[in-house]
Structure formats: structure tokens, C-alpha cells
Amino acid sequence: MASIDTAIYVKPPSRASAYLDWLQMLTGAGLIAFMWSHMVLVASVNLGVNVMNTIAHFFEATYMAQVGGPLIGATMLFHFILAARKIPFTTGEQGSIWRHAKMLHHQDTWMWVVQAVTAMIILIMGSVHLWTVLTDLPITAAKSAARIQGGFWMLFYLILLPMVELHVGIGFYRIGVKWGFVKADGRKKFKRSENILTAIMIFIGLVTIIRFATLAI
Amino acid sequence: MSRQLKFNIFRYNPQDPASVPHADTFLLEETPSLTLFIALNKLREEQDPSLMFDFACRMAICGSCGMVINGRPGLACRTLTSDLPAEITLMPLPVFKLVGDLSVDTGTWFRATNSKIESWIHTDQEFDPGAAEERMENALAESIFELERCIECGCCVASCGTANMREDFVGAFALNRMARFIMDPRDKRKDADYFEVVGTDQGIFGCMGLLACEDVCPRSIPLQDQLGLLRRKMGFIALKSIFKRKG
């Protein structure tokens, strides 16, 4: 053969990329499941203060909140570190992806930019939220309402809510198409459903925030 | 009523010390069934003979004329101006090295990448001129052809977020090519061999799933499905190896 190098690098076979990609997807999927359950829990206040308190109490009595809460925090951080392998941190890379997205007029590319940006915000605000809630157990509707009615937290959650829902919704869509669970012919429909789902989630979230804001303490 | 078309075209001649990257504006009367192939040749022949761009087959099968047309990578030869607004902005494909103006060096890039992924049938079997051919199901031949239709125009690479950020990413074209070889029983490579080539962050796990490749591919190659398939396959090969090691 004409092109045999006399010296080559011998690289041990590595499966790290594959494992990390699995973990990124699985942590992502786990967090999506958590966030949607979380929404159900919080939104239960709309059905009545007692409904929410009962559910919250259940999680605390079984120590799921005390153990699960920090676990979720850790998963979130882990997921961030995994996904950060793909997020541009150098200015050069940020410049190229920004120019690229602006040039391309391509929805899925913009969606990814949204994912990357919301990731940063969620990392900070989500941690703050976790810390605040977990250092002040038990969770009750009254305490949540009091926080919201303070004013600052209202604004805080009005920002965090869409960030989380966008990130989760897009992430859900991305897992589906990236791993081939959703085929090309189903993609358009899947994307539309995902968008609708995100909108519904944000809507429920807003209703819930309003509910807390107007809840008599 | 014919439109007056306004072309904003990226200009830069790297061989000319006096040249700096800029955009030139050209005006052209639109004629019926005008394609960018005809338009650009008119501009070169009538307005600026130094204008550099690439065409060969002019029928969308050689892949020479990939360029960014109003923001989207596509084949200029089969783009009708009637499908575009009156103002048309043309840029060279990103990722690839610039030869000049709209012309980029896709040849070197694709050859290097094809070499890297070992894009050929690996077999120990010697060809026997006297023997009948090995049999194959027609359906399989057609499936291979479906992926083999890629013309290496570079649109998928140019529209890829990862490829734009990271030089060593092989791009959807290469992953599709590997999928084609994995499907082909004549290629005797084993799972581990394929994994070594594409089971990395330069390969399938570098793909972030933005799917611009799928959306711009002028040949409508099923890239999304092939990428999904490849990710699962490579993922499971890695998982299996955990259990193998334990066993």
C-alpha cells in the first residue's frame, strides 16, 4: 500500500465519549421527568392549598425531599458539566456559533442557542432556588405564597419559569431526534407537540405564580 | 414585468495583497427560469471577469456549487432566482478554506476526512475475475444507494454548529458514509472497528442534534435517521463492552 506511515500514534481505544453521551442523555431525561413532576406538585396548589401541603408532606415524611432535593441538585450540576463539553466557552467559539446562528435562519439551531443560554441562567437561579427551599423545609403553600408576595421572588420566578420550561422542552425534543426515537417523518409533529407542551407548562406555571401571589396567608 | 435583482456578493482574493474581504453589489435584470448558475456566469462575463465561483455539472449532481444563499447553504446551480427575494446575498461556505470570492476548497477537506474515516470497503477477499459476483438482495442495494447518493457538496458541514466550532468534527456527510459501510455486508469491519472511527467526539458523539444538515441537504439524504441510528448503535457497542469486560 502506498501510504504506510513508519511511525504512528498508538491510541488506546476510548469509549469515554460514548459513556458521557449516555450520561448526558440519562441525566437530562431524569431532570425532565423531575421538572414535570415538580410542576405537578407545585401546580397542585391550584386545586387547593391542602392538596399541595399533603403531597409536600408525603415527600418529607418519606425523606424523599431531604435526600432527593440535594440529589437533584447534584444531578443538575453533573448534567451541566456533561453538557458543557459541547457548549462554547472560548470567545472564538462563541463568536463562530453566534455568527453561524445569525446566518443560518434555522429554528433548531436557535433552539440550541436558547438551550445553552438558559443552561447558564438555570445553573445560577436554580441553585439559589434549591438552596432557599431546601434550607427552609417543610414546603408549604403558605411559605411559598409568602415568598412570592415579597415581590423580589415574584420577579425571580417569572424569569426562572420560562427558562426552565424552554430548556426542558427543547431538551426533550433534542433527545428524541438525536437518539433517533423520533424519525424524520415525525419530527415536525413532534416539534409542534413539544412547543405546545412547553407553552402549556409555562401557562400552568404562570397560573400557579398568580395563585401564590393572591393566596391569603 | 421582470425584476431588477440586486446581488451582494462576498469578495476576497487571498492571492492579491491589495484585496480585503468585502461585499460587492451587482445589478441584473431577471429573466425567465434564471438560476444562480446562469446569473453568476452573466455577472462574470458582462460585469466582473475576476469573479470566482465554482460550477461543473450545472445539474445538481457534482456538488461543486455549494454556497451560502441568503443565509442558507445550498446548490447555486439549481436555485431559481424566482424563489428568492430581489436582494440576494451570496457568501462562500464556512468551515472550508477560501480559494477566492465564492469558491472554497472542499476537495482537500473531503479527501482528508474520507481518508480519516477509511471510506472504503475493507475486505481480505481477493477479486476473482473468473468467478460470478457475490449475490445481494436488490432491496439492500437500493438502501445502500440511498445513502451513497451524497455528493459531498459540503452544505451539511457548512450548516453544522459543531463543525463551525470544532475543526476536527467529521460532519454529517462522514457519519452517513459510515452508516453506508455498516450496512454493506461486503465491508468486513467489525463493530469495534467502526466504533474506533466514529464512536468519539470527533464522530457521532460530537453531533449536538441541531439537524441543520438534514434541513439543508440538497439530496434529501435521510441524515437525521442515520445519525440517530448511528448514535444508538455506537452507544450500545460501548455499553456492551462494559459487560464483556466484567464477564
Next chain:
Amino acid sequence: MAYETFYSDLVCIGAGLAGERVAVEAAAAGFKTILLSLVPPRRSHSCAAEGGMQAALGNCAMGEGDSPDVHFADTVKGSDWGCDQECARIFADTAPVAVREAGHWGMPWNRVEAGKALCFKGGVCFEVDEKPEKQGLITARAFGGTAKWRTCYTSDGTGHTLLYTLDNKVTELGITVHDRVEAVSLIHDGETCQGLVARCLKTGALRVYLAKAVLIATGGYGKLYSETTNTVINEGGGQIVALDTGLVPFGNPEAVQFHPTGVVPTNILVTEGCRGDGGTLLDVNQERFMHIYEPEKAELASRDVVSRWMMHHIREGHGVPSPYGPHLWLDIRHLGEKHITTRLREVYDTCRHFLGVDPITQLIPVRPCHHYSMGGVRINKDGYAYGLKGLFSAGESACWDMHGFNRLGGNSLAETIVAGRHIGRQLVEYLKGAEATLRTDLARQAVAKDEARIKRIIAGSDGKESVYEVRNAMQQVMMEGVGIFRNGTDLQKAVDDLQVIYARSKKVGLKSSGIGANPELAMAIKISGMLRLALCVAYGALQRTESRGAHAREDYPARNDRDWLTRTLAYWRDENGDLPQLEYEPATKVFHLPPGDRGYGKCEIICREEMSE
């Protein structure tokens, strides 16, 4: 004057199928090989071949009983006895091996599917029963001028797929490829070819390649015509550098093929496979007409014959009027959606994207247009160019000459890898015996000469003629005077006009700066060479006072085997002259098949004197 020099055993000018196939043979034998190409090899015009390649495998039911002998006879009849029968024999015998070899390298040939299937011929449906024992073997489709279904294919992307398969092989062997390089002149000492001067189309710099052997595989010279299916790079670069030596003849320049089904107005090819698979040609009344002229073969007579009848039918007033002149219709609607979207996929895409026509429900506007160059660098049966040692050629650029005056559909793709394989092996033998005495002094002289010429063009020292105007004038003359139907008056006028345009071409000066990969300069460097080729074509056609294959003289309608069973050899010996010197040689040294009736294309034949058997 600084220039880069590359040394190699073999340099191939052109990296389409023929060039790559030869390179594979040389590299596999351990010889250093460099492939030069105007474009990345995978963008070569080979990729535009659609319908398939002929090889007598005889696997499909309609190909049963086929053999290289039948293929050989079809090829000779197709050539109107203008071919070299030794080459046609080598070709027909080797084609099946070449097809299988490509399959071994990964070519996804379509395969036989056992059982009954519905097929069409001339718009009429009939049933074919494929045998179970043939299941999974390489299948074939019908093409024009063939006795059997013999054209092996992958959908209608056969050229594309074959080119990628071969380029994969080139990648595997690690053969050096320099793309975007254009040959400017050959370096030789009057006896042996030493290499070439080339221009880098990335930087504009001249460079030198010195090698024991040089192969020309640059394809045809279709861009002498404006209406052609050829790519924009088929400008005859290989023929120009060979002719310019004054030593190597241009064989049968006047043998130019017009394809029946170029799309109107873009001249994009729709494959002969459309008619092979049962498509029909319709006139303004949407009625078939080919069966009237050719009762036996109808739409599937050879290309020269179908093209002529189509033009005849249009001249009789049966064409469909359009802003681009009258045309005819190609009808493949009855083949059905599944067939069209799988086996005629490119046609389907082309029609929709370039015409806005859906061929499943609509008719395709077609008209004959220039398609193929049977003539080229004259070589012997082993690929050695006449007149210069160490120079070889293969594929469409060569006049090997298995096509004579008309090439059968499916025989060009086949020629690339069959001749490539055969000539590659002969070239390896040559290289084994060749010692290099590479003359750097000749290289220096050649570069100096080319550089001086280029400087004059950039500066406009000889004039300020626009290269594009000169080219357009040439193409127009060729279309008008040297087309499907030819006659003495028009040909004489064409030659006269071309001489005037040739003089203008020597006065071309640039409008732009000429710095770097300047496209105007690239065209200006070769324009006078293109005119020399055009003059060979027109003058060769003027002198050939007979009709044979694609060369149809209205003033000499008979095929004249008595005087013209010959091959034209055009030399350009006088650098300052404006006409080639024509010589002739017998069309073939041996007759396996004596001249006779083709079985299609009514034509009077003037018989040669009885030969002693």
C-alpha cells in the same frame, strides 16, 4: 522564475473514472502516481453518467443468451463500422470482469429479483419472469442499439456511484491527488513525453510535473458547443495539450454525438434509461412517431439515428413550439410513481427542480443536444498515444477507438473502467521497463514559454479581445455549422468563420488583473487551443464526404465503405497555421464483423471492393 516541481512515475491528467482506474492499476503495482484534476475528482463529469454501463452478464431474463460476442456485434454496428474491431473485442470481453470488480469494491449494482414483473416497451406493457436461480445477481436494463438487456446500473446514478467507488479505492491506496490543477502544455523532447506544465487553480502559480509516463484522461470537448449536456469543465484540455505537441494526432475529431433527450432549455441530460425502461417520444399531437421511422427498434435505435429522426420530425413541423424553439416530449408517466422515484430518481429530481415538471404526471420537453466526443487523442489498442513515447490516454479523451462514429448508450461508462483497467495494465508493463531520464532543462524552457504567453495575455500585449465573446462566437459557429445535419456549404462557412475567430483568440487580453485563481485567465489560456480543436472538428467533417454514424452529410447521404472506411488523424504541425493537417488510416486492421447493414437507421451503403478473404 520560481516554480514547484513534482516527480512521479505516472501523472494522470484528469481524475474521472478512466484516470482513476488507470491510477489504481499503477499504484497497486507499486508505482508512484499523481492524479491531477480540474475539480475534486468526485466532481468529475463521470458522475453525470446516469443510466448504466454495458456488460454481457446475461443475468436478467431479457438478457438471457447474451455474450461478449453479441455485445461486440452491437458495438460495431453502433459505430457504423467506424470502430477499431480489436479494441471493441477487448472491450466486450473485459466488460463483465470490470463490472464484477467494481461490485467487489463496493458498487451497489441493482440486482435480479426473481419472479414476475411488469415492464414496458414502446409504451406497451409486458411481463418478464426472472429466474429464481439468478436471484441477487447483477441485473441490467435495456438501452438503445442493443440486442439484449445489457446495461448494468444503480438506479440512474450509476456514474456517480461508480466514481465514488473508484475514488474510495484511490483513497485506500493513498494515491496523491492534486485537485484544481490545469494542464497547460506537455514537456517533451520530440520523442518522449517528460511531463507537463500545469497551473494551480487555487493560486494561479505554474508548476511542473516530471514523470516516466503521462496519461491524458480529461474527458471530451463538449464545450466547443453551447448546447451540450457536458459539464463546464469539458473544454478539451487534454486534447489541446496533445495536439499542441504537433506530434500526436487527434483521431476522428468530427465524430461528435448528439443525445436525443436533452432537456429544453437547460440541456440537462435525461438518461436513455427512460426509453430503455419503456418511455416514449411524442410529438406536438402527443403521438408516438419513432415506430414509423424505425419499425423494429423505434425509440431504442442508436442515439445518432434517434436524434436525426427527432430533428427530421421537428423539421416536418411536428415539434412543440416554445420560447426556446420547437421541441418534442418524452413520456415516462406510464412507468408509474414507484419506478420513477426509485429507478429514475435523478430524472425525477431534475425535472422537478429545473423544469417544475413532475414526470409522474407530466411530459418532459426534450430535444437532441451535444453529448459525447467519440474522437480524441489517438492511441493504439494498449493506450500508447501515436507520435510520443510515454504518453497514454484513456476514456472519452482518447480515440481508442471502440466507438467509431457513434457510441452506444452505456458504452462510455463501460469504456472508462474497461479501457482504464486494460490500459492501466499495459502502462504498468511500460513503467517496469522505463528508465527515467527526466530533463529539467526542457521543463525550464516549457515553463518560460508558457509564462511569457500568460504575461502577454494579462498585459493585453497582443490585443484586447474579450475571451468570453471569442468563446461564444466559436460555440455559435459550431452549433450552426457542425451540428446533427451537416453539408459542404455550411461546413465550409464554419471553417472560414472559425479561422477568423481563431485569429481573434490570439489577441485575447484580460479585463481583470489576472492575479491568483483568476477565472478569466484560465479561460484565456486555453481559448486558442479550443479553437484549434474546433477547427479540427469542422475541417475533418468538411473533408469526410460521406455519412457515417453521427456524422450525417446531407450532400453525401450514403455510407461510403469504398473510400471512407477510415479514421481521420488531425495533426497541428504548424504552430502559426490555421488549419490542421489531415491524414487517414484504415478504421480497423482486422474485421471480425464485415461492414453491413446496422438493422436500423435507413442508409444507403457504397460497398468497398471485395477484399480477399
